[in-house]
Amino acid sequence: MAAVIALAAGACASNDRPAWSFAAPQTPNTVPAAAATSVPATAAPAPSDMAMGQATAAPAAPAAATASAPKADPNAPAYILRDATAPAVLPGTEHDVDFPIVEKDITVAAGFVVHTWTFGGTVPGPTIRVHLGDIVHIHLKNEGQMSHSIDFHASQTAMNHQMVEIKPGETFTYTFTADYAGVWMYHCGTAPALLHIANGMFGMVIVEPKGGLPKVDNEFAFVQSEWYLGAQGQPSDYAKANQTAPAPDFVVFNGIANQYKDNPVAVKTGGRTRVFVLDVGPNEDSSFHVVGTIFDHVIKEGIELQRGNASGWGSQAVDLSPAQGAIIEFTPTEDGMFPFVTHAFNFATHGAIGIFLAGDGDPLN
Numbered sequence: 333m334a335a336v337i338a339l340a341a342g343a344c345a346s347n348d349r350p351a352w353s354f355a356a357p358q359t360p361n362t363v364p365a366a367a368a369t370s371v372p373a374t375a376a377p378a379p380s381d382m383a384m385g386q387a388t389a390a391p392a393a394p395a396a397a398t399a400s401a402p403k404a405d406p407n408a409p410a411y412i413l414r415d416a417t418a419p420a421v422l423p424g425t426e427h428d429v430d431f432p433i434v435e436k437d438i439t440v441a442a443g444f445v446v447h448t449w450t451f452g453g454t455v456p457g458p459t460i461r462v463h464l465g466d467i468v469h470i471h472l473k474n475e476g477q478m479s480h481s482i483d484f485h486a487s488q489t490a491m492n493h494q495m496v497e498i499k500p501g502e503t504f505t506y507t508f509t510a511d512y513a514g515v516w517m518y519h520c521g522t523a524p525a526l527l528h529i530a531n532g533m534f535g536m537v538i539v540e541p542k543g544g545l546p547k548v549d550n551e552f553a554f555v556q557s558e559w560y561l562g563a564q565g566q567p568s569d570y571a572k573a574n575q576t577a578p579a580p581d582f583v584v585f586n587g588i589a590n591q592y593k594d595n596p597v598a599v600k601t602g603g604r605t606r607v608f609v610l611d612v613g614p615n616e617d618s619s620f621h622v623v624g625t626i627f628d629h630v631i632k633e634g635i636e637l638q639r640g641n642a643s644g645w646g647s648q649a650v651d652l653s654p655a656q657g658a659i660i661e662f663t664p665t666e667d668g669m670f671p672f673v674t675h676a677f678n679f680a681t682h683g684a685i686g687i688f689l690a691g692d693g694d695p696l697n
């Protein structure tokens with residue numbers, strides 16, 4: 333029979349009925365040796381390098397960029413589970429948020445460590461949640477070894493005004509007004525932006541709509557992204573990430589492969605669950621789906637499927653290209669497992685999968 337998902341809590345583990353089978357990746361992808369092009373030499377990016385396109389001067393490349401991924405290291409530290417719960421909206425109408433820029437070794441999948449560049453020491457960076465019309469001051473301090481910058485998609489500002497290079501040791505405050513509601517990406521824009529995003533410099537901003545969002549039983553925030561592994565313990569591999577047909581080693585929710593498959597997320601049976609979901613790529617789309625549920629309320633990039641609409645429309649999966657976000661809501665109708673995936677299944681099998689566990693996890697009890 334098909335393999336049954338192993339649940340950390342043990343619920344349902346003895347259930348012998350057919351079940352979804354999710355083969356976890358044992359080894360990351362490899363790319364042909366010919367794909368291993370050298371990365372441009374290190375140089376401090378100038379302000380004019382704030383570009384989405386090809387780098388003219390790339391910052392520090394992986395010291396030992398490799399064409400193929402490293403082998404899993406049995407001695408790598410265990411990954412640190414990221415709480416999937418969406419943060420509360422910040423109190424007040426004007427906010428000061430500290431964003432130290434920190435280089436950090438992070439275990440991104442069992443046995444694989446990446447020397448990441450981060451906002452706030454985590455990948456993704458902190459999720460910021462505010463009300464429409466709020467003013468946000470992001471206080472950046474570059475504690476790393478190379479220049480970085482930040483670009484808030486929730487903001488409206490000239491690229492050469494606030495998306496400026498912040499050199500090592502420097503500080504900068506990026507200020508914006510939350511003019512529009514939605515689920516927004518932020519990321520480093522320093523060239524090559526592809527590498528800075530691929531190496532962990534991204535996160536989510538939630539701007540609640542006028543009047544706020546109604547209270548629900550459970551709220552979560554998931555950022556889908558890709559890892560293109562360099563050598564063990566080194567930054568991501570720019571050459572791999574820069575392929576026109578890229579083959580990520582892992583595709584993940586909230587930075588770590590399979591973390592919510594290993595550690596299912598509890599939801600209330602019969603309650604309303606809301607998920608803020610964002611695809612940051614840098615390259616691949618998401619088709620966010622929750623097995624066994626139908627979304628009755630979706631707001632994607634300003635387009636709304638309203639709950640209780642007269643024609644009875646529902647939604648099965650939400651398509652998100654890189655830098656697109658959505659708010660989805662559904663109700664688990666019974667106790668049991670409701671896996672969430674990108675329905676691009678080659679990526680679900682490379683880490684983009686988790687499990688919502690409703691009630692005690694057993695629909696027959």
Ligand SMILES: [Cu+2]
Nearest residue numbers: 480520522528
């Ligand atoms: Cu950066």
